[in-house]
Amino acid sequence: MTNPQRDTRVIATYNIKGGVGKTSAAVNLAYLAAAAGHQTLLWDLDPQAASTYLFRVRPKVKGGGRGLLRKRNSARDHIKATDHERLDLLPADFSYRHLDLALDQFKKPAARLRKVLAPLRADYDYIFLDCPPSISLVSEAVFEASDALLVPVIPATLSSRAYEQLEELTRAGKVGRRSGTATFAFFSMADVSRPLHLQVMERLRGIDQLTVLGVAIPTADEVELMGEERNPVNVFAPASAAAVAYVALWTEIERRLRPSAPPAGS
Amino acid sequence: MSARGELFTYADAAAQVRAALPPSYGVTRAPDGVIDVRDERQKLVCRIRVRVLAGGSQWLTLTPLRGYERKCERIRCWLERGGLRPSWQWKQARVPMVVDEPANVAAARVLQRLLEIQQANLPGVLVGEDPEFLHDLRVANRRARSVVRQMRAAFLPEPAARIVAELRWLGAQTGATRDLEVLLVTLDPATAELAPVRLLLERRLARARAEMTVTLRSPRAAQLDRTLTRLAQDAAQRAPAAALPVAELAAARIRRLHRSIVRAGGAISAPMEPQAYHALRKQGKELRYLLELFGLALFDNTAVSELITALKELQDVLGRHQDCAVHATTLRQLAPELAAQAGGAAALLATGAVIARLETQQAEAREHFESSFNVFASARQRKLVARVFD
Ligand SMILES: Nc1ncnc2c1ncn2[C@@H]1O[C@H](COP(=O)(O)OP(=O)(O)O)[C@@H](O)[C@H]1O
Numbered sequence: 001m002t003n004p005q006r007d008t009r010v011i012a013t014y015n016i017k018g019g020v021g022k023t024s025a026a027v028n029l030a031y032l033a034a035a036a037g038h039q040t041l042l043w044d045l046d047p048q049a050a051s052t053y054l055f056r057v058r059p060k061v062k063g064g065g066r067g068l069l070r071k072r073n074s075a076r077d078h079i080k081a082t083d084h085e086r087l088d089l090l091p092a093d094f095s096y097r098h099l100d101l102a103l104d105q106f107k108k109p110a111a112r113l114r115k116v117l118a119p120l121r122a123d124y125d126y127i128f129l130d131c132p133p134s135i136s137l138v139s140e141a142v143f144e145a146s147d148a149l150l151v152p153v154i155p156a157t158l159s160s161r162a163y164e165q166l167e168e169l170t171r172a173g174k175v176g177r178r179s180g181t182a183t184f185a186f187f188s189m190a191d192v193s194r195p196l197h198l199q200v201m202e203r204l205r206g207i208d209q210l211t212v213l214g215v216a217i218p219t220a221d222e223v224e225l226m227g228e229e230r231n232p233v234n235v236f237a238p239a240s241a242a243a244v245a246y247v248a249l250w251t252e253i254e255r256r257l258r259p260s261a262p263p264a265g266s
Numbered sequence: 267m268s269a270r271g272e273l274f275t276y277a278d279a280a281a282q283v284r285a286a287l288p289p290s291y292g293v294t295r296a297p298d299g300v301i302d303v304r305d306e307r308q309k310l311v312c313r314i315r316v317r318v319l320a321g322g323s324q325w326l327t328l329t330p331l332r333g334y335e336r337k338c339e340r341i342r343c344w345l346e347r348g349g350l351r352p353s354w355q356w357k358q359a360r361v362p363m364v365v366d367e368p369a370n371v372a373a374a375r376v377l378q379r380l381l382e383i384q385q386a387n388l389p390g391v392l393v394g395e396d397p398e399f400l401h402d403l404r405v406a407n408r409r410a411r412s413v414v415r416q417m418r419a420a421f422l423p424e425p426a427a428r429i430v431a432e433l434r435w436l437g438a439q440t441g442a443t444r445d446l447e448v449l450l451v452t453l454d455p456a457t458a459e460l461a462p463v464r465l466l467l468e469r470r471l472a473r474a475r476a477e478m479t480v481t482l483r484s485p486r487a488a489q490l491d492r493t494l495t496r497l498a499q500d501a502a503q504r505a506p507a508a509a510l511p512v513a514e515l516a517a518a519r520i521r522r523l524h525r526s527i528v529r530a531g532g533a534i535s536a537p538m539e540p541q542a543y544h545a546l547r548k549q550g551k552e553l554r555y556l557l558e559l560f561g562l563a564l565f566d567n568t569a570v571s572e573l574i575t576a577l578k579e580l581q582d583v584l585g586r587h588q589d590c591a592v593h594a595t596t597l598r599q600l601a602p603e604l605a606a607q608a609g610g611a612a613a614l615l616a617t618g619a620v621i622a623r624l625e626t627q628q629a630e631a632r633e634h635f636e637s638s639f640n641v642f643a644s645a646r647q648r649k650l651v652a653r654v655f656d
């Protein structure tokens with residue numbers, strides 16, 4: 001079923017909370033993966049359609065989420081090329097807000113997304129899932145489908161609690177059930193001039209069961225500007241601190257996902 | 267969509283595209299002669315590559331981004347509405363005509379159209395990126411010669427003879443390149459032993475193409491279009507049978523050619539000389555062009571289509587036979603040069619296998635000949651010819 005030449009990695013940006021930088025990470029990292037020469041797909045699972053908007057694509061999937069889940073190979077027919085080479089998008093659709101109900105109609109709902117993605121593995125080296133902020137059947141299916149969960153954490157007490165919830169979830173065995181699903185947290189909208197941020201970052205890095213990536217994405221105007229530019233930061237501000245941070249973050253993620261692979265750019 | 271594109275005569279492709287599209291589309295120039303077309307959300311939906319900038323004409327290739335094929339079709343429609351000519355128009359040789367139109371007028375119109383197609387493909391041939399330009403040029407060239415020869419009663423003999431001579435000259439300049447291009451496509455790139463063969467052939471092709479390009483840029487070639495147009499006008503005037511209705515002349519030629527092929531093919535007793543097949547194929551081509559250019563325009567379409575189908579079948583068999591013979595000969599000629607190369611021994615062996623395969627294919631074509639010829643020469647087909655072209 002899968003192309004032996006491709007060793008596809010599925011990466012989901014996930015957090016129970018909204019507004020923490022999931023979409024910004026998915027869009028920028030997917031762009032960097034593609035720019036480095038990998039065939040890359042981003043599936044915008046969020047009915048809010050933020051990444052679909054950032055890629056200028058109409059948030060519409062004929063037949064809706066239900067159709068995507070039901071028909072074999074149907075996902076392929078809805079894929080749109082973005083303006084960036086090697087980077088494709090499976091757009092969001094308003095119907096995704098009922099995706100958990102649609103999933104629930106299958107015998108093994110949690111395995112469904114993995115099934116839908118299976119035929120796409122032949123075409124892509126990386127598949128990014130940009131998730132809606134929730135904990136539901138959808139997130140369960142996302143966990144099952146992913147090789148890595150990428151969890152943006154804003155280093156402020158309030159939202160680190162959100163991460164603690166995820167921690168509990170992990171311990172409850174829901175997340176890492178399928179062996180090999182790694183969970184990586186990274187700091188998002190970090191402001192190192194604020195003592196509170198530094199404090200929270202230090203505390204979270206100290207938790208043994210938690211993999212916190214070394215690179216933090218700083219709070220930066222350029223990330224906010226993506227909404228106006230409708231492009232990844234590396235396209236319109238490649239020298240900015242945010243762009244550099246995303247490059248470093250991607251390098252770190254790729255090294256963890258493919259320990260033996262040569263570093264990007266070589 | 268593997269769009270082939272449009273050939274047209276505008277100075278600035280981007281400006282033309284912008285003018286042809288509704289204002290909701292964004293048109294910007296990207297590097298490397300590419301034009302980006304964006305939709306109302308400023309999403310890139312289609313890339314247009316400008317291929318040829320020679321002789322004042324440009325060849326545009328539309329490539330939709332994945333998922334935007336329908337939008338790209340709409341863009342294509344706008345461009346056509348804006349006056350850009352789609353590629354099929356440069357393949358479509360048929361021109362409208364009426365049954366009792368004077369033969370010289372109708373035949374001259376067909377000839378003019380073919381010359382136009384030939385000329386339109388010339389810049390593409392000179393660029394040399396896409397073999398289809400050369401293919402289309404050669405088809406137009408052969409068709410034009412055929413029209414002059416077959417409809418000769420409608421043309422004055424002296425200018426007609428000069429047209430054929432000029433056309434044959436142009437055709438001859440392009441034959442070697444075309445043959446090598448086709449042969450190279452038939453060689454399996456996965457067979458490593460054939461690499462030296464490919465190399466030699468590619469070198470030959472480069473040489474052939476260089477020679478062809480030089481002649482096609484020569485003063486004679488530059489004059490060709492004007493010369494041919496003038497000759498075509500001369501030839502169409504005051505010919506002996508000029509006033510004959512075109513349908514009458516075309517019908518007489520078709521009947522005659524059909525009879526002649528039936529007779530020649532029937533006289534064939536296996537094993538036959540390769541030349542006999544070749545001669546038969548050439549006659550078949552003449553008949554096919556007559557049927558396509560005049561038959562379909564003037565007579566019962568269903569019947570003519572049926573005739574063309576049977577003829578096509580026969581021509582395919584004969585064409586395969588001929589191609590195999592030409593390729594085998596070319597490959598045999600390579601042997602001495604090949605033996606001197608590194609890896610020559612292995613390459614010779616592999617070439618031997620290719621030649622053997624070609625000979626098998628040729629033998630197969632010869633075996634198929636009889637059945638496809640029998641369909642072509644069947645009583646049904648002959649009656650059809652008699653009825654339609656009475
Ligand atoms: N590093 C950052 N610096 C500044 N603003 C950011 C940063 N990351 C995200 N944002 C802004 O925060 C908002 C939410 O980010 P988004 O990536 O859409 O989060 P989510 O997908 O988790 O809801 C957006 O307006 C985005 O521009």
Ligand SMILES: [Mg+2]
Pocket residue numbers: 022023024046050051130131
């Ligand atoms: Mg989001």
